[in-house]
Amino acid sequence: MTAKRRPRSVTSDRELRLWRVGRALTLAFVAAILVAGGVFYGLVVLLDFQEIDSTTKLDAKTLFDLVKLSFGVVAGAGALVALVVAYRRQRVDEAGAHRDATRLHTERFSQAVDRLGSDSPAVRLGGVHALAGLADDAPDDNLRQTCIDVLCAYLQLPFTPDPGSTEPAHQDEHHRYLALRKVRHTILGLIADHYRRPRGTHRSWQGCDLDLTGVTIDCDMDFSDAVFSGGAVNLGRAVFSGGVVSFTRAKFCGGAVYFGDAEFSGGSVHFSGAVFSGGTVHFGDAVFSGGAVYFSGAVFSGGTVHFGDAAFSGSSVHFSDAVFSGGAVHFGDAVFSAGTVNFRGAIFSGATVNFRDTVFSSGAVYFSGAVFSGGAVYFTRATGPAPNGLATAVGTPAPATVVLASVWLPGG
Template sequence: MKLSFGVVAGAGALVALIVAYRRQRVDEDGALRDATRLHTERFTTAVSQLGDNAPAVQLGGVHALAGLADDAPTRALRQTCIDVLCAYLRLPHTPDPGTGDPADRDEHHRYLALRTVRHTVLRRIGDHYRLPAGTHGSWQGCNLDLSGITIDATIDFTGATFNEGLVNFHRATFSSGAVGFAGATFYGSTMHFDRATFSGSNVGFDRATFSGSDVNFASALGDAPAGLVPGAGESLPPGLVLPDAWMP
């Protein structure tokens, strides 16, 4: 009889645990649904700002999307915010008309304002990759599709960590400013610089360390072995500094 009561009591405790677990999952699912709904509403507003015609409003959209990426309830939603910011950088933009003709001055000022928006996106990306792994606001492990963009600003990736994910500079043009990967750590990630153009920007990997990462400079350096270092008789493009360990 005592054994029967013990079995019943044990079964009752097990049922209570199952019920409590299911209730917790329902509460968690409900909280996630609420967080996702709120995130979607804020995301729609931020994207509308980024698509506005006024550079000042676009700038607000950049900061709003960066903040949303930090606060995203899931990694997929964080990736979507980052994708939109990268897509903004890939949009074609009108070159600077200069100030030679007084009629072009308004367009020149608009160009400068929109350039500020683009530079802000680039700066925010660098800021988020310099944060320690697991830190709130870190974008490490997410994909960055910067293919085909023109980089004419300074981006500081000094000491940044690239773990997992794809960072794509395919066909990017490094035209001015400086992009610093000094002391950065690459492990488990993939980086593409293939067919990139280095024409006035300083891009440095001094003291960078690589472990289990695929870094591709093919075509950017000519027919380099494994696409990493220049072949015999070849030299690096001006402004590109690779780690000593890569050099023959």
């Protein structure tokens, strides 16, 4: 996995960089003279003045006008000095306000982290909400990312499994397990809520890195309509073991999203209607061993999606009515050994879909009603029996855009 992309800190942009007063005034005066000279010259040209009469005597009115002009120049110079000083004062005030906001954020952050480490689940829950609020109010992206990283790190900490509640001796441990489980589920819910909010609005975390590597997701989690358009989102080695996890209508249009080595062993995970239009999404080495995973109606219109080396060994995985219209989708070296994988009604119209070296050893894989109208679909060196309905969906002879395994061809 590539290194996580960190959001650019705006702290350096807020650092106080001021010229010395003498230098600032000199440059301001030079700029003012150049501007005034340009304006004067423009007026002379515009009004078509002729050469100055050097024989004309200096009368009282002209002298008075020159005095007024002199005072005007002095007043303008004073105003210019005042403007430079006011600008410097404004910059100093802004820098001071940012330092105060950062200091206050740091103090609140320390208090929230202390609460998150408390022995009391209720206090931890308060720390979770405090950190989420700090992320919302952070004065720059770097501080917001720090709060998100701490919440993710908490989810990655090992936790004691449920000791059970059948024996009275385990009642206290069981209740504590449920309380701490509530803390974990609250963090997951807050993360999902913040990634649904439009980027650039208050409380939106879109564009920030999200590291859920190895996290166990055993509850309902709603990423519906979330947008992953920047940053790195990592759910590698995550375990989906219960509940309903929904990425319905989520948009993967930038950055990198990792589900590599994830385990789908229970519950149901929904990518129905999700749009994969940019960036890279990895399901490589993922294990689909139980439960149900839905990509029904998903649109693969750009970017790259990897299912390479994935093991479909027990789950019910649905790509029915999915549209492969752009980008690249890789199933190379995937193993279909059990369970059901359904491509019924899928449309292959523009993407490059690679099933090279895929193993169809058992289980049920369906392509009934699939449409192959463009793009390129490769089953080169695939082994095992042909998926159900594939030959009928492809037609005879197979179009040039579909390359079947040699063992599935007549005489193969």
